[in-house]
Amino acid sequence: LATFVIIERMIFYTITLRHARSIESMLSNGEGDSEQIIGQFESGLSVPAEALRRMVAARQRIQNRHDQEDISEAIYLSLKAKLQHRLWILDTAVTAAPLLGLLGTIFGIIETFGALAQSGISDPASVSASIGTALFATALGIAIALYGLIFFNLFQDRVERIGEHLRII
DSSP, rough: OHHHHHHHHHHHHHHHHHHHHHHHHHHHHTTOOHHHHHHHHTTTTOOOHHHHHHHHTTGGGSHHHHHHHHHHHHHHHHHHHHHHTHHHHHHHHHHHHHHHHHHHHEEEEEEEEHHHHHGGGOHHHHHHHHHHHHHHHHHHHHHHHHHHHHHHHHHHHHHHHHHHHHHHH
16 A cells, blocks of 8 residues: 555656646746646646646735735645645554554564463474564564655655745746
């Protein structure tokens, strides 16, 4: 599940960041008006184009710079949910994976005690196999958490970078 979210969010953030840079460049270079720029990004999935579309629609309500800042901040906050969509799954996986690894460790130790109770210390092979299972569960939980944490932090950075571009737009 974490891998699915990572792949989907990686594609989404790459496209969104590309759109944000492109729109920002078009606006700063004066390449057409806002309506023409929005038309180039017809896909309803483009968060930067949606931000620009909403800002253009709210243009009539803007009377001073304070109104412009308030409206642009409101637009950013409403679109931030799209940017953070499904990141909670990754955050939950990062948190839960070590706990599930610890649970596997506990079951492995219980299995070890069961093997010791049945055969005593005379069968070291069954004791070592159970301890190996316990250590494997811990290592797997930590590895999954680290894998998810790296991408979660990367995606948080992408949300901030895209947010900066949206504020500029």
